[in-house]
Amino acid sequence: MASRICDMLGIEFPIFAFSHCRDVVAAVSKAGGIGVLGALAFTPEQLEIELKWIDDNIESKPYGVDVVMPMSYAGSVETELEKMIPEGHKAFGRGILEQYDVPELPEDEPPPMALLGWSRENAQPQVDIALAHPIKLLVNALGVPPKEVIDQAHAQDVLVAALIGKPEQAVRQVEAGTDIIVAQGYEAGGHTGAITTMVLVPEVVDAVAPVPVLAAGGIGSGRQMAAAMALGADGVWTGSIWLTVTESDTSDIVKDKLLKGSSSDTVRSRSMTGKPARMLRTPWTEAWDGPDSPGPLPMPLQYMLNAEAQSRVQRNSNVEGSGGQQLVGSPVGQIMGRMSSIRRTRDVIQEMVTEYIEATERISELLRE
Numbered sequence: 001m002a003s004r005i006c007d008m009l010g011i012e013f014p015i016f017a018f019s020h021c022r023d024v025v026a027a028v029s030k031a032g033g034i035g036v037l038g039a040l041a042f043t044p045e046q047l048e049i050e051l052k053w054i055d056d057n058i059e060s061k062p063y064g065v066d067v068v069m070p071m072s073y074a075g076s077v078e079t080e081l082e083k084m085i086p087e088g089h090k091a092f093g094r095g096i097l098e099q100y101d102v103p104e105l106p107e108d109e110p111p112p113m114a115l116l117g118w119s120r121e122n123a124q125p126q127v128d129i130a131l132a133h134p135i136k137l138l139v140n141a142l143g144v145p146p147k148e149v150i151d152q153a154h155a156q157d158v159l160v161a162a163l164i165g166k167p168e169q170a171v172r173q174v175e176a177g178t179d180i181i182v183a184q185g186y187e188a189g190g191h192t193g194a195i196t197t198m199v200l201v202p203e204v205v206d207a208v209a210p211v212p213v214l215a216a217g218g219i220g221s222g223r224q225m226a227a228a229m230a231l232g233a234d235g236v237w238t239g240s241i242w243l244t245v246t247e248s249d250t251s252d253i254v255k256d257k258l259l260k261g262s263s264s265d266t267v268r269s270r271s272m273t274g275k276p277a278r279m280l281r282t283p284w285t286e287a288w289d290g291p292d293s294p295g296p297l298p299m300p301l302q303y304m305l306n307a308e309a310q311s312r313v314q315r316n317s318n319v320e321g322s323g324g325q326q327l328v329g330s331p332v333g334q335i336m337g338r339m340s341s342i343r344r345t346r347d348v349i350q351e352m353v354t355e356y357i358e359a360t361e362r363i364s365e366l367l368r369e
């Protein structure tokens with residue numbers, strides 16, 4: 001497919017797939033798109049294992065890694081941050097779990113990684129490990145990547161991309177040396193701004209031209225891909241639709257919720273990390289966003305507060321009929337309404353490409369008429 005982004009990365013279709021699951025990353029790249037592994041939840045040791053697996057299974061196709069280096073957050077050292085979490089907030093979180101009879105974690109269970117990769121200190125080892133593998137793309141989720149990281153990537157011929165939600169953020173990225181902009185709209189799963197994809201993409205394309213822009217948020221079909229290209233994008237960046245593919249490691253209970261959910265069943269909430277993120281609406285999000293809530297804390301305090309609760313919920317969600325099953329959720333975008341069956345990754349890509357061709361032919365036909 002002719003798109004300069006395909007030439008830049010050596011891919012067949014301009015379809016980018018964000019996933020935390022290595023099997024999905026490899027399957028997308030082998031199907032002609034490009035998989036990008038979300039590194040956030042992995043320790044450096046685990047990330048090394050995941051990337052080695054990808055190298056061994058991706059048949060030398062291009063892939064990328066996504067890290068999260070926020071420009072700013074409330075503080076630096078984890079122990080100092082812990083002290084900043086008010087008792088009232090901790091008690092509120094514990095209260096929800098008690099209401100749903102979610103058991104404590106077993107004593108021998110190691111504490112969850114509270115800060116994840118959400119700091120420069122934790123993200124840098126992930127960058128170093130990623131760049132020690134044959135990746136083609138390094139992506140930053142929240143804010144402008146530090147100059148040293150951009151230089152480090154460029155020195156190895158790795159392109160740098162970044163997610164943004166406003167045109168002015170895109171301009172700052174380009175000034176810092178970012179090669180590809182991912183313009184992610186309000187309907188997207190995960191952290192997201194308040195401008196819709198339809199409005200954001202052409203604004204960003206015009207603001208950063210000739211820098212290539214990928215459209216993200218609400219894209220799950222060939223018709224949506226054609227719309228994104230019509231808005232001036234060079235390709236599409238997708239996330240939610242990969243949660244329910246055959247290769248995805250999403251748990252059965254969450255897959256079931258995603259398959260049954262409609263486009264109205266997501267909420268943009270600060271309850272997970274402290275920054276607005278779109279996710280499944282659950283009793284957990286309802287409680288934090290409800291009238292009795294003390295209100296979510298700023299990032300990363302809210303995530304630190306939630307980390308243990310989420311481990312307890314995940315563990316309990318394996319038990320049929322449990323409170324954990326009611327509380328468990330996932331980041332997901334409004335495209336959830338179209339995620340109604342489990343499909344193989346390569347079928348999703350093929351269907352998207354076929355529908356994209358049909359949609360563009362239909363529009364060309366209108367001109368002839």
Ligand SMILES: Cc1cc2nc3c(=O)[nH]c(=O)nc-3n(C[C@H](O)[C@H](O)[C@H](O)COP(=O)(O)O)c2cc1C
Nearest residue numbers: 018038141188189190217218238239240331332333
């Ligand atoms: C489960 C999930 C987790 C996500 N985590 C991250 C992340 O760690 N880093 C990131 O850059 N984007 C993350 N995102 C956002 C995706 O990269 C992508 O921009 C978004 O899913 C696109 O919108 P869509 O969900 O409508 O396809 C996540 C999205 C989902 C659904």
